[in-house]
Amino acid sequence: IKKIAVLTSGGDSPGMNAAIRSVVRTCAFLDVECVAIYRGYDGMIEGDFVPMNARSVNNIINKGGTILKSARCEEFRTPEGRKLAYDQLIAEGIGGFVVIGGDGSFRGATTFNEEFDFPVIGIPGTIDNDIFGTRYTLGFDTALNTVVDAIDKIRDTASSHNRLFFIEVMGRDVGHIALNAGVAAGAEEILIPEENLGLERLLDSLKRSKKSGKSSSIVVVAEGDKIGKNVFELKEYVEEHLPIYDVRVSVLGHMQRGGAPTAFDRVLASRMGVKAVEALLEGKTNLMVGIMDSKIVLTPITEALRGHTKIDKELIRVSDIMTT
Numbered sequence: 265i266k267k268i269a270v271l272t273s274g275g276d277s278p279g280m281n282a283a284i285r286s287v288v289r290t291c292a293f294l295d296v297e298c299v300a301i302y303r304g305y306d307g308m309i310e311g312d313f314v315p316m317n318a319r320s321v322n323n324i325i326n327k328g329g330t331i332l333k334s335a336r337c338e339e340f341r342t343p344e345g346r347k348l349a350y351d352q353l354i355a356e357g358i359g360g361f362v363v364i365g366g367d368g369s370f371r372g373a374t375t376f377n378e379e380f381d382f383p384v385i386g387i388p389g390t391i392d393n394d395i396f397g398t399r400y401t402l403g404f405d406t407a408l409n410t411v412v413d414a415i416d417k418i419r420d421t422a423s424s425h426n427r428l429f430f431i432e433v434m435g436r437d438v439g440h441i442a443l444n445a446g447v448a449a450g451a452e453e454i455l456i457p458e459e460n461l462g463l464e465r466l467l468d469s470l471k472r473s474k475k476s477g478k479s480s481s482i483v484v485v486a487e488g489d490k491i492g493k494n495v496f497e498l499k500e501y502v503e504e505h506l507p508i509y510d511v512r513v514s515v516l517g518h519m520q521r522g523g524a525p526t527a528f529d530r531v532l533a534s535r536m537g538v539k540a541v542e543a544l545l546e547g548k549t550n551l552m553v554g555i556m557d558s559k560i561v562l563t564p565i566t567e568a569l570r571g572h573t574k575i576d577k578e579l580i581r582v583s584d585i586m587t588t
């Protein structure tokens with residue numbers, strides 16, 4: 265392989281820029297040409313390519329978002345769209361690409377690899393931490409810290425007014441952000457998709473908490489929680505069944521996706537980028553870079569797509585103890 269391409273695709277996450285930088289710098293270090301593809305698979309289909317050198321990625325390690333832009337591309341889901349993309353890559357002399365994105369982006373990459381026998385390596389960039397084959401995805405740690413900061417601030421105002429807050433955080437299918445942020449910020453209850461606590465237990469817990477003299481209560485709710493009510497419905501439900509509380513809702517939303525990446529995410533991105541380029545040059549393909557037991561590892565993308573990293577049962581237990 266003489267030329268490697270890098271792109272960011274799907275939902276963005278903090279740390280993507282640090283990963284782009286790492287891929288570009290590793291190529292420069294190993295004397296391999298590097299090309300950036302703008303706007304994800306859209307840019308691949310349109311040939312939106314820009315040559316990169318070590319200096320093209322100065323001063324981006326600390327920036328959130330992605331300088332290459334990201335996109336959701338319907339055309340890439342069709343064989344015709346992928347053929348167009350393939351023709352563009354071949355015309356540019358690209359011998360393999362590194363895609364930084366989530367499970368959708370990986371699904372596209374693995375299909376592309378199987379159709380054209382084209383070398384691809386994935387770097388998991390998503391705040392949800394919902395990809396199998398890596399303990400941490402890129403951006404998770406940053407998002408977690410952002411959420412903890414936000415909850416700390418909400419707690420200040422909650423305790424001044426003796427209020428109960430339902431705080432919705434991201435996590436459609438997994439509760440990693442909710443559980444970790446809940447423990448770190450001292451939430452009274454944490455509602456995650458993996459465990460349905462049920463409304464009765466929630467009410468009991470809130471009653472107990474009030475009785476024990478807590479001045480404020482924070483309940484962290486993952487987007488994809490299965491209790492059957494969203495945060496606004498939860499507020500109504502609690503107001504109706506437990507009128508002792510003055511209830512408020514806060515939906516943190518897209519702020520969770522932004523911001524300067526933490527040191528952890530920058531280091532992780534740097535390590536993953538090096539591994540991704542080295543893997544391509546060693547003739548490996550259709551793999552995702554991940555981190556397991558503090559080691560950088562490769563997992564077949566098809567495996568990575570098979571499921572989510574399971575929520576830590578030990579952490580659930582810790583959380584139960586802490587909310588006593």
Ligand code: ADP
Pocket residue numbers: 273274275276305335336337338339340341342365366367368369370371372373375390
């Ligand atoms: P994420 O990578 O964050 O999960 P998406 O699910 O939107 O984001 O996927 C990003 C892009 O990957 C899609 O817009 C599409 O171009 C491509 N993609 C997703 N799923 C497939 C698929 N099954 N086949 C081909 N391409 C896909």
